[in-house]
Amino acid sequence: MPDMDIHIAELAKALAHPARLRILRLLLATPGCIGGDIVGAVGLAQSTVSEHLRILKAAGVITGEISGPRTCYALNPDAFAPLATFIGALTPPEGANCCLPDDKETP
Amino acid sequence: MPDMDIHIAELAKALAHPARLRILRLLLATPGCIGGDIVGAVGLAQSTVSEHLRILKAAGVITGEISGPRTCYALNPDAFAPLATFIGALTPPEGANCCLPDDKETP
DNA sequence: TTCGTGGATCGTCGATAGGCGATGTAATGG
DNA sequence: CCATTACATCGCCTATCGACGATCCACGAA
Numbered sequence: 001m002p003d004m005d006i007h008i009a010e011l012a013k014a015l016a017h018p019a020r021l022r023i024l025r026l027l028l029a030t031p032g033c034i035g036g037d038i039v040g041a042v043g044l045a046q047s048t049v050s051e052h053l054r055i056l057k058a059a060g061v062i063t064g065e066i067s068g069p070r071t072c073y074a075l076n077p078d079a080f081a082p083l084a085t086f087i088g089a090l091t092p093p094e095g096a097n098c099c100l101p102d103d104k105e106t107p
Numbered sequence: 108m109p110d111m112d113i114h115i116a117e118l119a120k121a122l123a124h125p126a127r128l129r130i131l132r133l134l135l136a137t138p139g140c141i142g143g144d145i146v147g148a149v150g151l152a153q154s155t156v157s158e159h160l161r162i163l164k165a166a167g168v169i170t171g172e173i174s175g176p177r178t179c180y181a182l183n184p185d186a187f188a189p190l191a192t193f194i195g196a197l198t199p200p201e202g203a204n205c206c207l208p209d210d211k212e213t214p
Numbered sequence: 215t216t217c218g219t220g221g222a223t224c225g226t227c228g229a230t231a232g233g234c235g236a237t238g239t240a241a242t243g244g
Numbered sequence: 245c246c247a248t249t250a251c252a253t254c255g256c257c258t259a260t261c262g263a264c265g266a267t268c269c270a271c272g273a274a
Contacts, residue, residue, distance in 0.1 A: 005125040005128040005129060006125050008122070008128055009122065009123050009124055009125045009127075009128060010123075012119045012120070012122035012123040013119070013120075013123035015115070015116065015119035015190075015193075015194075016116050016117075016119040016120035016123045017116055017231090017232085018112040018113050018116045019232095020116075021112040021115055021116060021193070022112060024197060025112075028196065028197055035250065035251080036249095036250060036251075039251095044233080044234090045233075045234055045235075046250090046251075046252095047233085047234065047235075047236090047251095047252080047253080047254095048232075048233055048234070050251060050252060050253080051231095051232080051233085051252095051253095052232090053251095053252095054252080054253095055231095066240090066241095066251090068241070068242075068250095069240075069241050069242055069248095069249060069250055069251085070249090070250060070251080071250075071251060071252090075197060077197055077198040080194050080197060080198060083122075083194060084191070084194050084195070084198070086122075086128070087122075087187050087190060087191050087194070088191070089135065090131060090135055090182060090184055090187060091184040091187055091188075091191065124261090124262085126262090142220065142221080143219095143220060143221080151262095151263075151264090152263070152264055152265075153220085153221075153222095154221095154222080154223080154224095154263080154264065154265075154266090155262075155263055155264065157221060157222055157223085158222090158223090158262080158263085159262090160221095160222095161222080161223095173221090173270090173271095175220095175271065175272070176219065176220055176221085176270075176271050176272060177219095177220060177221080177271095178220080178221065178222090
């Protein structure tokens with residue numbers, strides 16, 4: 001049943017670009033609703049950023065809600081579950097750190 | 108510092124293909140050392156499978172050790188850590204499940 | 215040494231992704 | 245009403261991916 005694999009591969013593909021990772025980090029760091037601020041932050045053309053947003057939205061990892069003249073993007077954390085499960089399955093033995101969200105790394 | 112993002116993107120790209128996911132599942136399910144059995148299992152040409160293995164090896168997610176006439180491939184679970192961390196960071200709020208690789212959720 | 219086997223590499227093809235500027239389209243502000 | 249703002253979409257181009265057959269290479273066996 002390669003169904004799941006295809007879906008997981010699509011999720012991974014959505015993450016397979018630095019610009020999209022940066023966009024996701026921005027959405028994570030921004031509580032509310034940012035629009036074209038993303039364009040300035042990633043340093044790419046507006047059309048390019050719009051395309052990346054479209055890809056992320058198509059993969060289901062973000063949502064875009066039109067709010068007046070702007071569009072409000074937000075993370076959809078649930079969408080990552082299949083990929084996270086897959087990666088978790090590959091890491092049974094030495095994944096010593098379990099669940100601790102230690103933020104103290106990268107001092 | 109887009110260093111990390113580039114690395115994470117490479118990891119994600121390694122997972123961004125159903126054939127490679129299948130190969131990883133095979134390596135997970137196989138304790139020892141399989142060689143060309145992979146070719147038969149994924150249903151692609153030998154050269155194509157070899158290329159996928161090369162991509163996985165280049166991303167550092169598997170290791171290939173030449174053992175006589177064959178090559179022994181094995182998972183490298185540690186390699187997924189940066190990607191797993193990134194995905195984990197995107198899932199703070201409603202990700203009630205912490206670390207469990209329990210497959211019994213999905214209500 | 216010569217063979218046969220298991221992988222790796224090469225060359226090539228069509229398909230897709232990534233980037234940009236230009237243009238299209240709603241909704242707001244004057 | 246028209247102008248502006250904020251995105252989305254459209255071509256167009258280059259670069260990379262994915263797949264294959266053909267070929268090369270290294271080792272063990274005869």
